[in-house]
Amino acid sequence: MITAPARAAGVVIEHARxxxxxxxxxxxxxxVADGRAAAIEIDLHRGPVDVVGELAHxxxxxxxxxxxxxxxxxxxxxxxxxxxxxxxxxxxxxxxxIRSARSVGALKAERAVxxxxxxxxxxxxxxxxxxxxxxxxxxxxxxxxxxVRAIERRGATRTLIVELSRAAPDLYLEAALFGPRRAGVIxxxxxxxxxxxxxxxxxxxxxxxxxxSRKERVVACRALGWIGARxxxxxxxxxxxxxxxxxxxxxxxxLAALHAPARGAALEALLADRHPRVQKAGRQAQRRLARx
Amino acid sequence: xxxxxPVFFAFAEGTLRALARxxxxxxxxxxxxxxxxxxxxxxxxxxxQGRCRAVIEKPPSVVxxxxxxxxxxxxxxxxxxNRPHQASVYAQSDCxxxxxxxxxxxxxxxxxxxxxxxxxxxxxxxxxxxxDTTVQATWGMLLQEATVIGVYSPKGGTGGxxxxxxxxxxxxxxxxxxxxxxxxxxxxxxxxxxxxxxxTSCLARLGDVPAESFDEVxxxxxxxxxxxPMILAGALRPEEADDVTPELVTRAIGVLRxxxxxxxxDLGVTINDPALALFDLTQHMVLVTSPELSAVKGAADAVDxxxxxGTPHDRLSVVLNxxxxxxxxxxxxxxxxLKRPVDxxxxxxxxxxxxxxxxxxxxxxxxxxxxxxxxxEALAELIERYHGKLAATGSNGVPAIGHEPQ
Numbered sequence: 001m002i003t004a005p006a007r008a009a010g011v012v013i014e015h016a017r018x019x020x021x022x023x024x025x026x027x028x029x030x031x032v033a034d035g036r037a038a039a040i041e042i043d044l045h046r047g048p049v050d051v052v053g054e055l056a057h058x059x060x061x062x063x064x065x066x067x068x069x070x071x072x073x074x075x076x077x078x079x080x081x082x083x084x085x086x087x088x089x090x091x092x093x094x095x096x097x098i099r100s101a102r103s104v105g106a107l108k109a110e111r112a113v114x115x116x117x118x119x120x121x122x123x124x125x126x127x128x129x130x131x132x133x134x135x136x137x138x139x140x141x142x143x144x145x146x147x148v149r150a151i152e153r154r155g156a157t158r159t160l161i162v163e164l165s166r167a168a169p170d171l172y173l174e175a176a177l178f179g180p181r182r183a184g185v186i187x188x189x190x191x192x193x194x195x196x197x198x199x200x201x202x203x204x205x206x207x208x209x210x211x212x213s214r215k216e217r218v219v220a221c222r223a224l225g226w227i228g229a230r231x232x233x234x235x236x237x238x239x240x241x242x243x244x245x246x247x248x249x250x251x252x253x254x255l256a257a258l259h260a261p262a263r264g265a266a267l268e269a270l271l272a273d274r275h276p277r278v279q280k281a282g283r284q285a286q287r288r289l290a291r292x
Numbered sequence: 293x294x295x296x297x298p299v300f301f302a303f304a305e306g307t308l309r310a311l312a313r314x315x316x317x318x319x320x321x322x323x324x325x326x327x328x329x330x331x332x333x334x335x336x337x338x339x340x341q342g343r344c345r346a347v348i349e350k351p352p353s354v355v356x357x358x359x360x361x362x363x364x365x366x367x368x369x370x371x372x373x374n375r376p377h378q379a380s381v382y383a384q385s386d387c388x389x390x391x392x393x394x395x396x397x398x399x400x401x402x403x404x405x406x407x408x409x410x411x412x413x414x415x416x417x418x419x420x421x422x423x424d425t426t427v428q429a430t431w432g433m434l435l436q437e438a439t440v441i442g443v444y445s446p447k448g449g450t451g452g453x454x455x456x457x458x459x460x461x462x463x464x465x466x467x468x469x470x471x472x473x474x475x476x477x478x479x480x481x482x483x484x485x486x487x488x489x490x491x492t493s494c495l496a497r498l499g500d501v502p503a504e505s506f507d508e509v510x511x512x513x514x515x516x517x518x519x520x521p522m523i524l525a526g527a528l529r530p531e532e533a534d535d536v537t538p539e540l541v542t543r544a545i546g547v548l549r550x551x552x553x554x555x556x557x558d559l560g561v562t563i564n565d566p567a568l569a570l571f572d573l574t575q576h577m578v579l580v581t582s583p584e585l586s587a588v589k590g591a592a593d594a595v596d597x598x599x600x601x602g603t604p605h606d607r608l609s610v611v612l613n614x615x616x617x618x619x620x621x622x623x624x625x626x627x628x629x630l631k632r633p634v635d636x637x638x639x640x641x642x643x644x645x646x647x648x649x650x651x652x653x654x655x656x657x658x659x660x661x662x663x664x665x666x667x668x669e670a671l672a673e674l675i676e677r678y679h680g681k682l683a684a685t686g687s688n689g690v691p692a693i694g695h696e697p698q
Binding site: 169 | 328335
């Protein structure tokens with residue numbers, strides 16, 4: 001019979017073993033990335049250590065085409081791990097597809113995009129999420145196209161928008177804001193443009209704020225606030241007088257986030273707004289300004 | 293479009309097709325921001341149609357440092373070197389751009405790292421050139437007008453380009469960032485190649501540029517060598533040589549003279565219309581010959597032509613470049629045939645010139661023991677005495693050295 005202290009000691013030993021294993025995996029991956037080792041003998045999916053997680057952590061800060069990433073990709077190509085992961089994307093078992101999507105995402109395997117994209121339409125939400133994250137990590141036009149198509153088909157989700165903002169290359173979202181898109185896609189693209197925080201999106205978002213639908217105007221306001229575009233302040237102040245309360249609310253939140261000289265006066269007007277949620281947003285903005 | 297871009301044109305057809313399939317067409321309205329200074333970037337943009345303006349924004353001022361037209365590309369330094377954009381780029385007119393994102397570039401070129409490395413090298417070069425040349429030129433740090441020096445060699449293979457390049461090196465050491473080599477040695481202008489630079493634009497492509505943006509476009513086409521000299525290619529392809537007209541040369545020199553202290557023009561071997569236009573604009577001519585019968589004969593004819601064109605005797609210098617250890621014609625014989633003394637004699641320098649070209653070095657800046665360096669230094673000294681600070685200190689502006697025709 002195993003006593004409680006013995007069980008506790010076993011857990012501690014197991015934790016220590018996993019920590020040692022994780023450290024070893026990290027060192028091996030780092031050695032390959034730095035060019036100190038050419039071969040890697042790690043199974044991506046076996047053992048107690050989350051190798052894919054460690055790999056994803058390591059490659060997250062590596063630019064596409066950088067020598068460390070290229071070395072890691074080449075090493076896993078040689079072991080056949082990358083091909084196995086791509087094969088796994090077609091598995092009938094959802095867990096295998098999720099695991100494979102994580103692997104190709106961690107390896108930033110651009111050639112897997114065509115196989116990951118169909119998983120965005122999978123029945124299982126976990127598979128769809130894993131696929132979206134993989135495409136966000138891989139990035140590039142093909143990944144961004146797949147994510148936009150998924151938004152068109154199934155509607156926008158938080159994961160799809162966040163991953164689209166990661167995957168989209170320069171001027172992709174700005175151009176997509178004015179392309180022929182299904183209703184509902186433009187607000188998602190605008191939100192992604194805001195999350196991407198590029199000044200190049202300010203012009204298109206301002207245009208959207210002036211001429212877009214209610215939902216588009218709401219998202220454009222928030223996106224401008226996220227970007228921190230000071231030149232959008234006059235348009236946001238004008239949006240405080242919008243007939244739609246959600247636009248006014250969104251403008252209030254964005255103005256509070258911007259360091260604009262006119263924001264205090266603009267927020268005063270919000271306190272007298274006819275909609276209680278806009279008033280509340282005005283009060284919150286005032287408190288935020290007072291704290292700064 | 294890719295075939296016209298520097299470096300890309302050297303890629304195999306299959307690679308170019310694969311890249312072309314990945315290009316994304318983007319239309320941008322006039323006035324829209326395309327790249328923002330200081331932000332990261334992941335795409336190279338090729339201008340298919342329209343005109344863009346690169347500006348450096350240092351509040352409260354905004355300085356235009358380049359005007360980019362069809363065939364130009366930008367965004368490469370951020371995309372390939374992972375550095376923030378050096379300048380903001382705005383669409384000056386409605387533009388059609390072709391965007392190539394980093395992921396596509398890497399996936400197509402990833403198997404051949406040398407191609408990516410080559411692109412990175414060009415991006416590095418453009419990064420340096422942009423940082424130093426255009427900003428300096430645009431902000432008008434140099435106020436005096438340049439002295440134009442023509443380097444002419446009537447026979448190919450006499451080392452005219454090498455002398456011109458090393459003269460620029462010697463002058464650039466005296467005046468860093470203020471000496472330009474204009475390469476009009478057609479049809480194969482390769483001074484930039486000898487200096488290890490890859491030109492991305494050239495004078496020949498500026499013929500259609502409107503007057504209001506000519507200065508900016510011209511200055512943005514100049515390459516900066518890491519050791520100081522600057523080079524402006526006349527043409528990138530042999531067929532472009534015809535686009536360099538006398539009017540274009542005159543216009544370009546007019547702009548460059550306001551920007552640099554010395555402009556050395558490599559005139560090559562042919563006396564064509566642009567070369568004749570240059571003869572009128574030069575303050576000093578350097579005639580390069582080698583001790584071979586045909587070369588000396590050509591040099592004698594060239595001296596005759598130059599004097600007839602009105603070049604003053606004391607503004608013409610003869611350089612005798614010994615390309616072999618034992619010259620076929622002795623110096624005295626050369627002087628007799630030219631009817632004037634040789635001003636500078638370059639002793640045989642072995643394979644140093646060829647080795648320097650392979651290493652993308654300019655001998656006058658990298659090897660003080662080279663014979664070419666010594667000659668370039670002597671030539672620079674001579675030119676300085678006529679046209680530099682030394683000349684300005686003379687009692688009546690007449691330089692101390694000079695010689696009368698024999």
